Every structure is written in structure tokens, then in C-alpha cells.
Amino acid sequence: MRKAFAFPAWAPPVAAMVLVLLIDTILFPSFFQLRLVDGRLTGSLVDVLIRGTPVALLALGMAGVIATRGIDLSVGAVMAIAGAVAANALAGGASWTTAVLYALAAGLACGLWNGVLVAFLKLQPIVATLVLMVAGRGIAQLVTGGQITTFDDAPFSALAGGTIFAIPAPILVVAAVALLLTLLVRSTALGLMVEAIGVNPRAAELVGINTRSIVLAVYALSGVTAALAGIIATADIRGADANNAGLWLELDAILAVVLGGGSLLGGRLSYGLTLVGAITLQAIKTGILLAGFPPQMGLILMAVMVSILLVIQAPALQQWLQRRTLRKTAS
Structure with a gap:
């Protein structure tokens, strides 16, 4: 009897990221070149990391939701609400710290609303979060009065344009959030409980998990x-555009989680691999532009990739692959 060989869980996502980055290097030989300009680290790779910041942050939050066999379609709208709240506060004379706290509180309120609908009212996640996805952008427009609200606040803008030890602030924010979340779920039983709910919610309840x-x-x-x-996106443009902020980034966030090895069937949670998926996704978009294709090709490619990933993760296909592996192992 031959022993079945299995790749470690991190291998496919990391291999996919390396492959995409190599393709980008072929298209643009200086892709990995880094330069220090006016005390700021620059280069194509740095641009990939900065441009992927919003999706990376959305994906980090989405990873936990998907691990419980849920979905959050409202994250783009929540981005718009938070950006509108922050910009409105700054335009009204509030300090940058107050604006950040208001925006985070708005995001927390939106997340709790979704959570109550899913956890307590037992609505299907796709339906529960669709409510806020539709209404959220309208809420953001009400906050801004239907106008693009601008402001001039250097400390707040530094959240997107500033640097710490020559490293752009958005990259450090993403790294800090990923590190904190990883420590939270791996140094406690929280990660195991989240994954247990995704595998079998009923069994998780029976063993005492709330x-x-x-x-x-x-x-x-x-x-x-x-x-x-939303805060970083608003700081980047020094204004809040309720119509376009976070528009359709829900798909990007979901795809980043799946590219990082997450399963839409739940039960897998890794914030490190989620970042790998986000980098892979942004590198794909960059590669499309470097190859001279129009940006619209990115939307088509992402839709195709989601379809392929859904087929790969289909229960029927997974069962067939397991039976095939068992037969080979037994022989």
C-alpha cells in the first residue's frame, strides 16, 4: 500500500503568488527593483502592496466570516460609510483621531447589524449582508449630502501618504492588522472555534461553543x-466619494480569501495566507496592465477565476477526488 502524499496547506497559495510575480517580472524586468525617493521606498512591488491595501484589509475581515461558512457582501458599502463619516467629521472641524474613531465606530455598528441578522435572526449571510450592501451606499450619500466631501488635514492624509522608516504607512497598517489578528486567533482558542463552526455549526454547539x-x-x-x-481610501484622495468608494471590492475580497486557500464551505482560517491571496490578486491586475490589456480585462479574469475556484471547491468534485485518491492509495 502506497502512502498518499499531500502538499502542505500553504504551498498552493504561495506557489500561485510566486508564479504571478515571476510573470510580472518577465513582463516588466525591473519589477522587483526598489528605490529610495525623498525618504520613501518606491518601486513596482511597493505599488502592488499599496494599491492592494484596501482589498487586503477587506479580505482580512472577510476571512473570518468565510471560515464560519458565511459571506459579507456589504464591505464595499461599509467602506463608503466609514469614509463619508470620517470626511464629514474632518470637514466639520474634528481632529483626525476623532474622525478615525467615528469611522471605526460606524464600521463596527454595520458589522454588528450584519452579525445580529445572521447569528440571532438566522438569515442566510448572502441575504443579510445584501441588505446593507444596497442600503449602505445610500447611507453614505446621506452623510455627505450627495456631494464629494473634501478636507485638508495633514495627519489624517498621512495614513495613506505617510511613511515610517521609509515604508509607506498603508503597508504597515495591513501588516499590523494581520499580525494582531493572527496572534488573537492562534494564541487563544478563538481560531479553532471559528473553524469548528465552519466545519459543523451543530457539532460546535454541542461541544459548548457559543x-x-x-x-x-x-x-x-x-x-x-x-x-x-475606507479610512485609508479617504485619506488617499483627501475626500469621500460615496458613489465609488469600495465599489465592487466585495468580489476582490472574496477572491483574495479563496486565493489564499480559504474555502467557501468554511472551516479554514489563515490571515497570513489571506495576505498572500490579496498580493496575488493585485499582482494579477498589475500584470494585466503591464501586458497592455485594458483594465476591464481584470473584471473578466476575476469572474473566470471565481468560477473555476467554485468548481474546484464543489462538494461533488471533492468527493470524487477523495475516492480517486483512496483507490490509488489502496492499490
């Missing part, structure tokens, strides 16, 4: 990370 509280927490976290993405 599934309602955990599900509420992951949706609240998704709202907070979406708000943080």
Missing part, C-alpha cells in the same frame, strides 16, 4: 476592517 457570539464577532470584525479600508 456560536452566536463567535459569528457576531467575525461580522463585527469585518465591519471594522472595512471601515479601516
Whole structure:
């Protein structure tokens, strides 16, 4: 009997990221070249990391939701709400710290709303979060009065344009959030409980896990990370555009989680691999532009990739592959 060989869980996502980055290097030989300009680290790779910041933050929040076998379609709208709240506060004379706190509180409120609908009212996640996806952008427009709200606040703008030890601030924000979340779920039993709910919610309840509280927490976290993405996006343009902020980034966030090895069937949670998926996704977009294709090709490619990933993760296909592996092992 031959022993079945299995790749470690991190290998396919990392291999995919390396492959995409190599392709980008072929298209643009100086892709990995880094330069220090006016005390700021620059280069194509740095641009990939900066441009992927909003999606990376959305994906970090989405990872926990998907691990519980849920979905959050409202993260783009929450980005718009948080950005509108922050810009409105700054335009009204509030300090940058107050504006950040208001925006994070708005994101937390949105996440708790989704969590209550899913955890306590037992609505299907795709339906529950669709409510806020539709209404959220309208809420953001009400906050800004239907106008693009601008401001001039250097400390707040530094959240997107500033540097620490020559490293752009958005990259450090993403790294800090990923590190904190990883420590939270791996140094406690929280990660195991989240994954247990995704594998079998009923069994998780029977062993004493408070599934309602955990599900509420992951949706609240998704709202907070979406708000943080909205803050950085607003700081980047020094204004809030309720119509376009975070528009259709829900698909990007979901795809980043799946590219990082997450399963839409739940039960897998890795914030490190989620970042790998986000980098891979942004590198694909960059590669499309470097190859001279129009940006619209990115939307088509992402839709095709989601379709392929859904087929790969289909229960029927997974069962067939398991039976095939068992037969080969037995022989």
C-alpha cells in the first residue's frame, strides 16, 4: 500500500503568488527593483502592496466570516460609510483621531447589524449582508449630502501618504492588522472555534461553543476592517466619494480569501495566507496592465477565476477526488 502524499496547506497559495510575480517580472524586468525617493521606498512591488491595501484589509475581515461558512457582501458599502463619516467629521472641524474613531465606530455598528441578522435572526449571510450592501451606499450619500466631501488635514492624509522608516504607512497598517489578528486567533482558542463552526455549526454547539457570539464577532470584525479600508481610501484622495468608494471590492475580497486557500464551505482560517491571496490578486491586475490589456480585462479574469475556484471547491468534485485518491492509495 502506497502512502498518499499531500502538499502542505500553504504551498498552493504561495506557489500561485510566486508564479504571478515571476510573470510580472518577465513582463516588466525591473519589477522587483526598489528605490529610495525623498525618504520613501518606491518601486513596482511597493505599488502592488499599496494599491492592494484596501482589498487586503477587506479580505482580512472577510476571512473570518468565510471560515464560519458565511459571506459579507456589504464591505464595499461599509467602506463608503466609514469614509463619508470620517470626511464629514474632518470637514466639520474634528481632529483626525476623532474622525478615525467615528469611522471605526460606524464600521463596527454595520458589522454588528450584519452579525445580529445572521447569528440571532438566522438569515442566510448572502441575504443579510445584501441588505446593507444596497442600503449602505445610500447611507453614505446621506452623510455627505450627495456631494464629494473634501478636507485638508495633514495627519489624517498621512495614513495613506505617510511613511515610517521609509515604508509607506498603508503597508504597515495591513501588516499590523494581520499580525494582531493572527496572534488573537492562534494564541487563544478563538481560531479553532471559528473553524469548528465552519466545519459543523451543530457539532460546535454541542461541544459548548457559543456560536452566536463567535459569528457576531467575525461580522463585527469585518465591519471594522472595512471601515479601516475606507479610512485609508479617504485619506488617499483627501475626500469621500460615496458613489465609488469600495465599489465592487466585495468580489476582490472574496477572491483574495479563496486565493489564499480559504474555502467557501468554511472551516479554514489563515490571515497570513489571506495576505498572500490579496498580493496575488493585485499582482494579477498589475500584470494585466503591464501586458497592455485594458483594465476591464481584470473584471473578466476575476469572474473566470471565481468560477473555476467554485468548481474546484464543489462538494461533488471533492468527493470524487477523495475516492480517486483512496483507490490509488489502496492499490
